[in-house]
Amino acid sequence: MATEILMPALSPTMEEGTLAKWLVKEGDTVNSGDILAEIETDKATMEFEAVDEGTVGKILIGEGTEGVKVNTPIAVLVEDGESADDYEASSAREEAPSGEAPAEKAPTDKPAAAAPEKAPAMPAKVLEPDYPEGTEMVQTTVREALRDAMAEEMRRDEDVFLMGEEVAEYQGAYKVSQGLLDEFGSKRVIDTPITEHGFAGIATGAAFGGLRPIVEFMTFNFAMQAIDHIINSAAKTLYMSGGQLGAPMVFRGPNGAAARVAAQHSQDYAAWYMQIPGLKVAMPYSAADAKGLMKTAIRDNNPVIFLENEILYGRAFDVPKLDDFTIPFGKARIWREGSDVTIVSFGIGMQYALEAADKLAQDGISAEVIDLRTLRPMDLPTVIESVKKTNRLVTVEEGWPQGSVGSYIASEVMQQAFDYLDAPVVTCTGKDVPMPYAANLERHALITTDEVVEAVKQVTYR
Amino acid sequence: MAARKSVKKPNVSAEELTKHYREMLLIRRFEEKSGQLYGMGLIGGFCHLYIGQEAVVVGLEAAAEEGDKRVTSYRDHGHMLACGMDPDGVMAELTGREGGYSKGKGGSMHMFSKEKHFYGGHGIVGAQVPIGAGLAFADKYKGNGRVTFTYFGDGAANQGQVYETFNMAALWKLPVVFVIENNQYAMGTAQQRSTSSAEIWERGKAFGIPGEAVDGMNVLSVKEAGERAVAHCRSGDGPYILEVKTYRYRGHSMSDPAKYRTREEVQKMREERDPIEQVREMLLTGGHASEEDLKAIDKEIKEIVSKSAEFAKESPEPALDELWTDIYA
Numbered sequence: 001m002a003t004e005i006l007m008p009a010l011s012p013t014m015e016e017g018t019l020a021k022w023l024v025k026e027g028d029t030v031n032s033g034d035i036l037a038e039i040e041t042d043k044a045t046m047e048f049e050a051v052d053e054g055t056v057g058k059i060l061i062g063e064g065t066e067g068v069k070v071n072t073p074i075a076v077l078v079e080d081g082e083s084a085d086d087y088e089a090s091s092a093r094e095e096a097p098s099g100e101a102p103a104e105k106a107p108t109d110k111p112a113a114a115a116p117e118k119a120p121a122m123p124a125k126v127l128e129p130d131y132p133e134g135t136e137m138v139q140t141t142v143r144e145a146l147r148d149a150m151a152e153e154m155r156r157d158e159d160v161f162l163m164g165e166e167v168a169e170y171q172g173a174y175k176v177s178q179g180l181l182d183e184f185g186s187k188r189v190i191d192t193p194i195t196e197h198g199f200a201g202i203a204t205g206a207a208f209g210g211l212r213p214i215v216e217f218m219t220f221n222f223a224m225q226a227i228d229h230i231i232n233s234a235a236k237t238l239y240m241s242g243g244q245l246g247a248p249m250v251f252r253g254p255n256g257a258a259a260r261v262a263a264q265h266s267q268d269y270a271a272w273y274m275q276i277p278g279l280k281v282a283m284p285y286s287a288a289d290a291k292g293l294m295k296t297a298i299r300d301n302n303p304v305i306f307l308e309n310e311i312l313y314g315r316a317f318d319v320p321k322l323d324d325f326t327i328p329f330g331k332a333r334i335w336r337e338g339s340d341v342t343i344v345s346f347g348i349g350m351q352y353a354l355e356a357a358d359k360l361a362q363d364g365i366s367a368e369v370i371d372l373r374t375l376r377p378m379d380l381p382t383v384i385e386s387v388k389k390t391n392r393l394v395t396v397e398e399g400w401p402q403g404s405v406g407s408y409i410a411s412e413v414m415q416q417a418f419d420y421l422d423a424p425v426v427t428c429t430g431k432d433v434p435m436p437y438a439a440n441l442e443r444h445a446l447i448t449t450d451e452v453v454e455a456v457k458q459v460t461y462r
Numbered sequence: 463m464a465a466r467k468s469v470k471k472p473n474v475s476a477e478e479l480t481k482h483y484r485e486m487l488l489i490r491r492f493e494e495k496s497g498q499l500y501g502m503g504l505i506g507g508f509c510h511l512y513i514g515q516e517a518v519v520v521g522l523e524a525a526a527e528e529g530d531k532r533v534t535s536y537r538d539h540g541h542m543l544a545c546g547m548d549p550d551g552v553m554a555e556l557t558g559r560e561g562g563y564s565k566g567k568g569g570s571m572h573m574f575s576k577e578k579h580f581y582g583g584h585g586i587v588g589a590q591v592p593i594g595a596g597l598a599f600a601d602k603y604k605g606n607g608r609v610t611f612t613y614f615g616d617g618a619a620n621q622g623q624v625y626e627t628f629n630m631a632a633l634w635k636l637p638v639v640f641v642i643e644n645n646q647y648a649m650g651t652a653q654q655r656s657t658s659s660a661e662i663w664e665r666g667k668a669f670g671i672p673g674e675a676v677d678g679m680n681v682l683s684v685k686e687a688g689e690r691a692v693a694h695c696r697s698g699d700g701p702y703i704l705e706v707k708t709y710r711y712r713g714h715s716m717s718d719p720a721k722y723r724t725r726e727e728v729q730k731m732r733e734e735r736d737p738i739e740q741v742r743e744m745l746l747t748g749g750h751a752s753e754e755d756l757k758a759i760d761k762e763i764k765e766i767v768s769k770s771a772e773f774a775k776e777s778p779e780p781a782l783d784e785l786w787t788d789i790y791a
Contacts (some may be wrong), residue, residue: 202599
């Protein structure tokens with residue numbers, strides 16, 4: 001019986017990929033373990049091995065095809081005496097990942113969705129844009145925007161260097177540092193051993209010694225091994241030295257839940273780092289903000305915690321084409337103007353906030369959506385001004401409820417704008433549990449768009 | 463490499479020997495005064511005295527060149543004085559005054575002087591070790607030929623980050639001298655109760671880092687070993703470890719009654735191996751100085767220390783708005 005070969009998921013967050021190259025052709029005999037194809041994920045080009053034995057009866061997806069969804073049949077293996085013509089695509093699978101029957105796809109078809117995922121539609125009006133009107137925009141992924149920001153700053157200042165696990169020869173565990181080793185060499189793009197506590201301390205010492213390190217944590221979960229240096233060494237020394245000695249450096253990496261990596265690899269540290277005087281904390285959502293804030297972070301004379309998100313890495317946004325595009329810290333962005341409720345979020349929480357605003361608009365509720373972009377300094381005046389207009393506030397974040405970013409905002413708004421509130425502030429957060437592995441439980445543990453919609457209805461008494 | 467015996471007939475000038483004497487004496491008298499001010503309530507919090515260990519920093523500073531860096535733990539007063547920081551500024555920091563090196567905001571454990579290349583003064587045991595390697599990383603990156611002295615104790619030598627740092631320092635050939643000031647007690651725990659190795663410096667062998675044990679009560683032995691270490695680092699051969707066997711006469715901090723060792727043990731060390739007495743003896747027997755000469759030095763040092771104590775008492779407390787400065791650069 002013919003066996004389908006399906007597009008594999010080769011990373012926790014991979015939903016689709018590019019079938020870069022076939023290493024077998026129709027009629028070839030394959031054994032399990034033979035390399036069938038090269039598949040490009042959002043992180044790397046991976047070799048894809050055969051599990052079953054047989055003859056390649058038919059190649060369904062031609063090489064070079066982008067955006068091939070995970071679980072799409074890409075080829076058919078047949079046994080001796082069988083013909084690929086016996087194969088009928090639709091009968092072979094119970095669960096089709098997308099509507100289109102794969103067999104009907106011509107091998108050279110370019111799927112409608114290009115490789116980078118599209119972010120939600122831009123708002124009609126962005127208040128106080130960070131760049132001049134009429135600036136040319138280029139669709140760029142968050143991943144590329146971060147890389148471009150680092151490369152630009154490394155060109156600008158010899159003292160800037162990048163260190164971390166797999167940042168150089170591997171080109172970045174999440175491909176964020178792709179190409180940097182080639183351009184800047186091993187003196188400035190440095191692979192470290194797996195030793196977060198040690199290299200965070202070495203980087204802090206290098207910053208004391210006059211350099212401007214960028215430290216990549218493969219994920220911020222591992223930065224817990226290094227948190228003593230981030231807080232006790234990097235954040236406090238300027239104060240303890242009476243202003244003599246500071247640590248101009250960036251600690252960056254993916255933060256928060258990725259997909260199906262469970263409790264020890266899925267934690268949002270925004271509220272933790274936001275608490276520390278001496279640190280600055282940026283947590284961008286869009287690629288433009290990722291770029292502009294990263295450049296500002298590298299130039300900042302203080303230790304900056306730069307919280308990225310693995311799921312956002314592959315998202316493409318408009319990024320202004322400017323020689324030197326920076327975004328100041330402490331300036332929120334109003335993504336969407338509204339009059340009935342203020343939704344405040346940051347990082348990947350913005351995805352839920354914006355989706356909720358779209359849904360609410362259909363119900364005739366006009367939501368103002370604010371992206372804080374940096375949590376320390378935090379642009380509370382923009383939030384307060386908005387609340388004075390809408391009289392209602394919902395905060396959205398992926399982190400846990402107790403001691404959340406939202407609870408701090410709620411407290412500030414209560415103290416600064418109590419008379420303007422027409423309803424108690426609702427803080428939407430992740431559930432108060434370690435992240436479960438099971439797909440359904442994980443979905444339930446995270447904040448959802450529906451929960452944001454529900455919260456808005458609660459504060460607007462709908 | 464094995465431990466080297468202390469030099470019997472030192473090849474050292476009278477001038478140099480006198481300098482060592484003066485510097486060690488300054489630390490001893492300064493620390494005695496600190497203890498006194500602590501007792502009077504003028505110094506607060508934790509205060510860790512360096513008495514007994516003076517030969518370590520004085521010997522190693524004699525091996526350093528201008529521009530070389532140093533970083534240490536919270537037992538840092540001696541290091542600061544030895545690298546030329548002003549006793550007034552150090553003492554005023556101990557009393558938490560405006561005239562202190564950190565404007566009164568750091569205290570005994572957290573002091574810095576960029577001018578003298580002193581990078582702290584770190585309160586977390588072992589944290590200064592990767593920081594010291596990082597300073598060396600910066601120097602190597604800049605190619606300026608400088609060396610960093612990274613001091614830590616026998617207690618800190620059991621922190622994991624020390625070995626993470628050894629690995630990277632060896633891998634990247636960082637110009638750092640790791641100075642293990644082995645005063646035999648990690649707070650109240652004797653080395654044999656806390657440390658699997660009798661010779662801590664030998665742990666460097668696992669990383670290919672050369673090193674040696676040094677008589678830390680003999681300033682000339684320390685200096686000589688320091689010169690070897692510095693030469694190794696400056697030639698680009700990577701890190702070097704000096705395990706300097708020393709002894710602290712006082713408790714771990716001012717509030718430590720030191721019941722974990724006998725009075726006799728301390729007394730024996732003071733009588734037989736005191737680093738200052740050894741140099742004093744050399745000066746006198748070698749005919750380099752008379753009792754009167756040394757008395758004059760003692761008097762001079764006493765005056766410096768008294769002056770620093772006066773300054774530290776008279777310097778005002780920091781203005782209240784200092785609370786809000788130096789949080790961000």
